[in-house]
Amino acid sequence: MQNSTTRKPIEIKISTVVAVAILLNESSFPAVEAALKEMTAGSPDFFDDEFAVIDVEAITDQELDWNALIPLFKAHGLNPVAVRHAREEDHATIRSHGLSIDVVSKPRAEPEIQASQVQVPAPVEVTPVAPPVAAEPQVIIRNMPxxxxxxxxxxxxxxxxxxxxxxxxxxxxxxxxxxxxxxxxxxxxxxxxxxxxxxxxxxxxxxxxxxxxxxxxxxxxxxxxxxxxxxxxxxxxxxxxxxxxxxxxxxxxxxx
CATH class of the missing domain: 2.160.20.70 (Pectate Lyase C-like)
Structure with a gap:
């Protein structure tokens, strides 16, 4: 008997994946390697194959040896999946290791207003109004499920x-x-x-x-x-x- 519900060969759904952030503050490979060894105390399963996003915002002006860094993180139980704030010239190398480029959106700049564009209204007479009576402060309680x-x-x-x-x-x-x-x-x-x-x-x-x-x-x-x-x-x-x-x-x- 054929199942009345037809299963699709592939389905795409929204899923939340927790990833650790690797914040690189040093471009020197020996320095990063030594810091990882100290952090993990030699334990091979310290990070247990955690998904990781590498953030290089602090050193965007420095050259990084991606061919050495990515295998280094994997050897210490980290599973890099993306790089954030990478230089454009490094994108091809990063993608060649199977990682994505995490694009960080930047706020749009407000249009500049020239002084000649600003219209100043003519002064008007304002009648004094008594100050409002102070209200009791409102307490906002945010409940988290x-x-x-x-x-x-x-x-x-x-x-x-x-x-x-x-x-x-x-x-x-x-x-x-x-x-x-x-x-x-x-x-x-x-x-x-x-x-x-x-x-x-x-x-x-x-x-x-x-x-x-x-x-x-x-x-x-x-x-x-x-x-x-x-x-x-x-x-x-x-x-x-x-x-x-x-x-x-x-x-x-x-x-x-």
Whole structure:
């Protein structure tokens, strides 16, 4: 019996893919290689084949050895898919490695107005009006929806709460990754990776009943714990937040 629903050979749908950003501030290949080795501490699966966008805005006036850099990132578990702010003369080389050119749109310039084009209206007499009575300040509360996960997030699994907070009532194991555009709340141990404020929300936070992560990130600023986790108050949940440009980890103390 033939299926009444005809499946198309190919379908295209909108999909959200989370990619890390590689911000290159140095064009020297040895310097980049040494920094990657220090960052990963020799661990071959530190980045676990993460999709990556290489951003070279800080060094657009410098020549880069793309034939060496791209294989270097791949060797350290990063999977570059695009380059942002690349020089036009480098586009062909970048595309030859299978990467896309991420075009960053620039705001259109406002048309310049010459002094002769400006018409000044004739002065008019204005009758004084009593100042309005000050109104009570309006408080605007923006609620962000939440994704709730009730099962453990195991090694190799990735959960992404797009446009939402993420609430997990079970453990996040080593090798697992949880991501949210808002904050992350874990009512169990956090031992994998947690990335909050994925689209740039610097006010996002990460909360966990037991904080033992491999990596945490807020709005793209991350911190790893190869040298051990900072001592926290025993039997208290912990939180991760941004303090300026650095990650701060502290206990959540109950009031009273």
């Amino acid at each position: 939440a994704m709730v996960i009730d099962t453990p997030v195991r090694a190799g699994q990735r959960v992404y709460a797009r446009g939402a907070d993420l609430i997990i009532t079970a453990s996040v194991n080593n090798g697992a990754e949880v991501i949210a555009d808002g904050s992350i709340h874990i009512y169990a141990p956090l031992r994998g990776r947690a990335l909050a404020g994925a689209t740039g929300n610097t006010e996002a936070r990460i909360f966990a009943m037991t904080m033992e992560p491999e990596l945490v990130s807020i709005a793209g600023i991350y911190r790893t714990f190869e040298n051990g986790f900072p001592p926290l108050q025993a039997h208290h949940p912990a939180q991760v937040k941004l303090n300026g440009d650095s990650i701060e980890v502290s206990s959540v103390k109950s009031a009273g």
